[in-house]
Amino acid sequence: MKGRQTLRVTLLSYLVIVTNENDIRSIKKGENTSHIFSYQQDDKTVRMEDGDVYDCIDMDLQPTFNHPLLKDHKMQMEPSSFPVGLDIKPRLQHTFSxxxxxxxxxxIGTVPILQNIRRNQIPAHNIEEVISEGTQQEMAGIRYLRDDVYGTRATISIHEPRVKKNNKDNSASWIQINRGPNVGLADGIGAGSAVSLSSSGDTFARFHVGWQLGALNQTCEDHKCPGFVQVNHNVGLGGRIRPVSIYNGPQYVINVLIFKDPKTKNWWVAYGENNTPIGYWPSSLFTYLEDRGDCAYWGGYVQGPTASSDSPQMGSGHFASDGYKKAAFVKNIQIVDEKNKLVTPNNNKANPGSSVLSKYTSDGYGVDNHGLHVYYGGPGDLV
Known part of the structure; x- marks a missing residue:
């Protein structure tokens, strides 16, 4: 059965996945990944109900513009166009919120920056440890290879998988686009939900964007280092997503869209039923992903020092075979083609599976008029 085949892909960095058909290796420490820039101005401070604190930073002074390649970057305030077909709403078999x-x-004119990413609140070594050599990773979902990818859209179920206390592992539900000559040199961009006690200090599901600059061996997420240009003045990257899905109860999802602007070539991230833009990665950052991607990944992963030897939960913490209302899922998966049109991925290039079937599985893989879909996840060693 195709959905039960072993899945081997390589996680290059925290919240950034690179898929490759043959190559698997441990990641290496990147240069300057621990460098978190300070901000030049705080216009307003907002304390959220859940305790998170955001600084509203002048849009032109957000930390991403400390990047040498973005010193004279002209900010794009909105996409020049969206992929064709976004107005076609999938008919849902089940009810989701x-x-x-x-x-x-x-x-307006500012962007929210999560205060706890400041240098004096997160020691530099924390980021280095997350992406250090020897980091273990496991995953279950769909890898997609050997095709031109100019974007992807998917509906991701939101869960809070259990990650052990005093543990530096993380567990995520994620979509990803990559391109590069091999695993060690691949560029990657992605977005989704993750639980990471070592990064956020709690076990809440939080929304992140992440990227990898393969030629420089650099990785990052959100605003922890320069690279992602935010234009939305309300979306708090790294912030909590709630409510989350309940086992055998209400199911909650988020729509995530990543796409290449056909005019400016920047890679945009949008969310929700209305595809609200959050921001973008300028194409000038990338060596291999500047024009297009050639592979993608949709599903879940766990990563950290003990992700394989003492694995956390993935997804809902239940095996994929449990199905609707019990297992995590990603559905309505589409890609953007060279004509800037949303299309169903080529079924012959989609490979559902798991890297370790005893801990995590994928099941229910299929294709319909609205794209691919699959259940995934499992208890890890928390049985």
């Missing part, structure tokens, strides 16, 4: 990232009351 849409959730969204943390919404922060920042003034």
């Amino acid at each position: 849409q959730v969204q990232p943390s919404i922060v009351d920042c003034p």
